[in-house]
Amino acid sequence: MTQLLAIIIDGVVYASWLFIIAAGLTLIYGVMRILNMAHGSFYAIGAYAGAGMVGWYFSTGSVPWLSFAVLIGAALIAGLFIGLLIERGLLRFMYGRNEVVMILVTYAILLILEDAIKLIWGVEPYFAYQPYSLLGRTKLAGLSFANYDFMLIVVSTLIGLALWYGLNRTRNGKLLRVVIHDREIAQALGINVSRIFTITFLIGAGLGALAGALTAPGLSVVPGIGIEVIVLAFAVVVIGGLGSVSGALVGALIVGLARAAAVHLYPEVELFVIYAVMGLVLAIRPQGLFAVASARKI
Template sequence: MSTLLAIVFDGAIYASWLFLVAAGLTVIYGVMRILNMAHGSFYAIGAYCAASLTGWYFSGESGASPYWSYLLLFGCAIVGGLAVGVLVEQALLRHLRGRDEILMVIVTYALLLILEDVVKLVWGVNPYLAYQPYRLLGQSSITDSLRFANYDLALVAISLVVGAAAWWALNRTDKGRMLRAVIHDREIATAMGVNVNLMFAITFAIGSMLGALAGALTAPAISVTPGIGVEVIVLAFAVVVVGGLGSIGGAAVGAVLVGLARSFAVHLAPQIELFVIYGVMFLVLAFRPQGLFGQLQPRKI
């Protein structure tokens, strides 16, 4: 029973992190039909901003309460994600709108490589550690032999809030209904007076901030080093493919499946941990190529 509880809690924590990473990627694809490979760089920028500012905050120069550092993490995600998202969308992607999806994958992959070098130029190649917010919340005992960091449990709650907020925004607000109209038919939405260009810009900025948020919230739990963006985009891609490209609910289900599968592998068969994520993706795509919640897309001829 203790092992089963550990598998479930570990899987839930890992799934919450995967969902935060994948949410921005699937939002951007769902609206703009861009599989944004540079999303991993947004994650890295959020992590580096959070790690560097957290280090300064706890160096004693700020003089403020340590609990305000959590607000700092969210601030890094909003400012960093918004800045890089608006810059990329306005300077590059808006000029390529409507091009073939494969071309957009190539362009955003090239952007990923460029931003990886920009990160090294700005922050260097040495690791950044921002462990203080992680330790600050302490630990909780699930059983006598099973303890988890409260920060990890808070990450689960944040992912639930983000998922619920995304669903509410898309299904219960006027802007969300307009966005869904753009998703279903851009031409008709434009003809009915919807500012599609503005919708695309807002969507990309929100997706960028979600990617940066995942990085900022992960920074206290890891060593922030060069290359984390490349590692993350592969995992995020696996999650959105399993759930179905463009589906928030699919991203959530995909994250849970991948998280639990990895947790089972870590505890029961650690030698296959590296392969189990892609095994889940293979099994899903073998029977449902569009993903669990993906919709078959009609092709105009």
Template sequence: MLTLVAILVDGVIYSSWLFIVSAGLTLIFGVMKILNIAHGGLYALGAYTAVSAIGSYFAGGYPPLASYALLLLVAVVVGLVFGLLIERGVLRLMYGRDEIVIVLVTYGVFLIIEDAIKVIWGASPYYASQPYGLLGRVQISGLAFSVYDLGLIALASVTGALLWWGLNRTRNGKLLLAVIHDREISAAMGVDVRRVFTVTFVIGAMLGALGGAFTAPTTSVVPSIGVELIVLAFAVVVIGGLGSIEGAAIGALVVGISRASSVHLLPEAELFVIYGVMSLVLAFRPQGLFRRVVARKI
């Protein structure tokens, strides 16, 4: 019983984290058809910037609780600056090229970001855990959990709800959906697809940085955190169905719960569980759990 509770809580916390870090990836893929490996770099940039910002914030002796707003601010600023830089500076030159070529372009950007981080922050790990410890812990069925971790569930829910609302209930969101559905027709109908691309990429970048910024207090950041993350996030969005926000949420839950079950019940399988689940899902639902309808080319 205790194990069951632990699996559920651990699983949902981990899923929330996965959802935050992979929502941007799936959004960018949905709209732009770009599998953005640089997402890992944006995540790392968000994490590093957050650590630096928190460090000087607490050194300055400002009210501790407002540090959570600082994390949000970091995500917005990093996403805005680097999202614009990458989209305007690099990707814009590539539109119309093969999807796989663009994947490699983002991989190149990712490598450059990795070394740039090393040049700026050095190779040593950094941590700034003040916001993590601030909220203390609670007991659930006698097990101690960190309140901050539980807060991630709320953050993920709010992020998901805002994305859903923005896409389905606002005019701009509907334009976005139109572009997702058919880029050429949207352009023909007068949608400024390039602007939509820029805005999408920046939002996606902010989500990546948001993941990094809110992960930073829980752990220690090193230059390689981006690499570790990116395959995980890929697995989540592929399981859910690329380009679907609901899919990313379900994918995150599937991966999170399976991983937690494996850790508690069968620790030896932890390394396989994500890829095992991914292979299984793809074997039965070749396009992921939430597939998009694609017209056949004749």
């Protein structure tokens, strides 16, 4: 029972982190039909910006609890600024192109941002461990868990609820769903599709940067973390169904629990099990578990 509890908690914590990343990725694809390869760079930028500012903040001897606001604020500002620059400066000229072309464009952006990160923050690792230790630890059934990880679950839940409410209970969310269903009809109805694209991309970029900031206190921030993350995020959204936020949640839970079980029971297959699950799901349901239906034009 102790091992089962450890698997469940570790799996849900890992799934919470994955969901925040994958939600932004699948939202951008659902609205804009862009499989954004650069999404991992937003994660890396958020992690570097948050870790760098937290390190500076604690060096000033300021109030420790405000470091959470510094961590999240720095990441969101950096992520939203870079997201706006990319969307307005490049992607808006590419809308309507083939999806393969958009993958190549965003992959080029990924490579550029990876080098830009090294130029700005260098190649030395960054550590922002202080917020992780501030919340202390909790013992359950003889096991010790960091309260910071439980906070991550709460934040992920709140983000999921906010996305559901925004998409289903607000006017802008309903307009967004119209664009998802048929962008040409949306334009004919007078909906400002360009503005919705910009807002959507900024939300996705913000979620990617936020995920980086929230996970920075629990690891060393090093070059290449964005590339590692985007592979996992793709696995999650493919399992859940491209364009589905609820699918991203289910996919994150499946991947998180499968990985946790492998880590505790068979550590040597930790990486393999994620892609084995993805292959199994796609063999049964090639479009993913909760793929958004596409309108067939006649």
